[in-house]
Amino acid sequence: MTKVLNFRVIVEQDEDGIFVASVPAIPGCHTQGDSYEDAIELCLEEAKVNKRYYQQIDWSGAIDGKSRFLGVTDVPIKFHLLNS
Numbered sequence: 001m002t003k004v005l006n007f008r009v010i011v012e013q014d015e016d017g018i019f020v021a022s023v024p025a026i027p028g029c030h031t032q033g034d035s036y037e038d039a040i041e042l043c044l045e046e047a048k049v050n051k052r053y054y055q056q057i058d059w060s061g062a063i064d065g066k067s068r069f070l071g072v073t074d075v076p077i078k079f080h081l082l083n084s
Helices: 037-049 051-056 060-064
Strands: 010-013 019-022 030-033
Touching: 030 037, 037 051
Parallel strands: none
Antiparallel strands: 010 019, 019 030
């Protein structure tokens, strides 16, 4: 049975414009480039053949869809660094 899973992906863009993505629910699932879907699929393919890796994945939010994303923002804080 094929099922659509929804994983939370953290995406940032580096100084060269390259996208860097990671999936907190899947240990070691990181990628960079134009697409992060490929990295997730590769990690899930590994999980099919590696039971220990499969057990490390947090499937809860991906399967039931009940996790709630609140948001990410930059928070400017004034702080005087020592020796600067």
